[in-house]
Amino acid sequence: MHAESEIREPLILGTKTYRQITDDIIAPIEGKASKGWYILLTISALTFLWGIGCLAYTIGVGIGAWGSNNSADWAWDITNFVWWIGIGHAGTLISAVLLLFRQKWRMAINRSAEAMTIFAVMCAAIFVTLHTGRPWLDYMLFPLPNQFGSLWPNFNSPLLWDVFAVSTYFTVSLVFWYIGLIPDFGMIRDRVIKPWQKKMYGLLSFGWGGSARHWSRFEEVSLVLAGLSTPLVFSVHSIVSFDFATSIVPGWHTTIFPPYFVSGAVFSGFAMVLTLMLVVRKIYKLEAYLTIKHIEYMNIVIIVTGSIVGVAYLTELFMAWYSGVEWEQYAFLNRATGPLSWSYWAMMTCNVISPQLFWFKKIRTSILATFILSIVVNIGMWFERFVIIVPTLLRTFLPSSWNTYTPSFIDIGIFIGTIGMFGTFFLLFSRFFPVIAQAELKTILKQSGESQKKAAANHKHEHISAH
């Protein structure tokens, strides 16, 4: 065991022992759910149902039910798709990139962040499968021999790359998440008493025992999967940005799109993780594990990525002016001053100005301010995708086909429905799954636990004064 510097703040507060970590993580699973949990679940499930209704209606009558038109042929569907996919990126970033960088603070948040990734990608998938118009023909996206003779999907198309990227991302994230869950399911299996729980967690734990051989393989698998997921997470949003950047639409045809999209994705994902963490922390009383320090670290990531996004917005404007291409210039003029300019300024305020408030230590260590700003950032990031897609498409090369856009209530219903679905899944997850990777957390207890750090410091000082 290596000692950690005294000046580093502890990551586990109070006088915790291994047993207490077990008790705290298993508490929501063994105990009864609170009233708040039931209320939230009911609201989420009802909105989810409403979403399913709108979804069924769309499948029944076709995507004419949406507000999309011949100019804005991509509108809420793709906005929501990119928004959800972006949110998913924080989970992989926390569990993979921070693992490679040996950031110990990731251990308290990675499990729920990964769960968030999986649920967010599921929400995103709803929009892409539906936006094709006839979702029952979506199997044609896969390279299967089909009924038209030897015509294959077009591998030159970024839209097809997206199919591969998103499905790889989803399945790999799922596997990464589950492999990490197995030891924790083993712990739950050995602890619970109710027969149905014993049976269920017995099945889920795959017979985990924690032998030295298995742990050594477990760590190798985690490390290699992290190594594989790191380029994967960057590739996914880069490819999503190619959907736009490889077109010839003014305002989309930019080379800065991949890094701009990736940092925007991490930005919105961290904001969503914060929103969820602050709720989970409160409901399940996990303040000792999800400390103010964790919140501060995440807010710092938000400042960094938010600033990158801000620079990207300014670069876009500069490049449009500097290119001398009047279509390009008009695309940005239209975003900032056209009929939908309010969405542009909402995006600018929420994404560029509001995260800068986190430079103040008081704000970035305040729970209330973080909660509010995390929601503001997610609203801003939704508007970013809306601004990129809708105002741009409404006014392209031919003024005779310029158009206006209003979402239909079906559009809104499906979007609200996916939020309900996300909430439902996350609430069920937090009730039945270990929300914190307890096995990993136990490894840092001695270096980063509050009482353990104090004891080590006292010991060192005694040692020095004895000489």
Add this chain to the structure above:
Amino acid sequence: MATGTTKQIIHGVFGDEEPMMAACKKLRASGIRIKDVFTPFPVHGIDGVIGVPRTRLAICAFIYGITGTCLATLMMWYMMIHDWNSDIGGKPTWAYYFAVPAFIPITFESTVFCAAHGMALTYLLRCMLVPGARPKNPDPRTTDDKFLVYLELNDEQAKKAEAILKEHSVEEVNHKGTLFIPAPY
């Protein structure tokens, strides 16, 4: 009666990793084989002490990854060049190298897909972690806060081992019966 040796099964239960590690080192130094160690979390350095060889899973992942690269390349070559050559958006696919930049993303995704899933499956099967498998830890407390050293020893070694375990503030030494190992023909 068949001939063979009888071995005692001993569980040394510790409350923390350091005494367990020290005990394991001492056991090994006195020539006692440690069958396995069950811990609530990965204890770094224990592999070397109890003689667990380094896992080769990463090599598997590399091989699976290369397989994914080849499969994707083969698939796209067959579909886009060999089977139905097409000129889409002024991007002709007369030969694979002509269109290779467009094939990079899917080649990459397929590499990651095969490496990740292949490795995960190999890991699960290698550890026999399958749905419905019986719990592999001999004592349920090892997933919570106990560290268990699992020994299978003959009577003479068992005495020696017990003494060593007690030197290192073991919490419990549990005798879990005996194991009969028949002698080879």
